[in-house]
Amino acid sequence: MEQHHAYKERMGAQLKEWSAQINLLETRMDHFTAEMKIMRAEEIQALRAKQHAAADKMKELGKASGEAWDQVRITADKMWDDLKAGMTDAQSKFK
Secondary structure, eight states, rough: HHHHHHHHHHHHHHHHHHHHHHHHHHGGGSSSOOOHHHHHHHHHHHHHHHHHHHHHHHHHHOOOOOOOOOOOHHHHHHHHHHHHHHHHHHHHHHH
């Protein structure tokens, strides 16, 4: 159970960090042209959707145990990888 708690703590901290990074990306949009703002806003929305899905999965992890926890964790890990890749991609475009 301690491993489950540590996993949830680590992922919760990562979610908070990504939320702050998404907020930072949003502030960088002030310097873009109108067309670029529209394109980047769509990317921000996609990141927020992934972030919310990951947060929902974290809640699901909090309720799961045993084999169900392992299955939820596997899905959460995939979502994490997808969100991480999206963050990396967005950060490269917002420079």
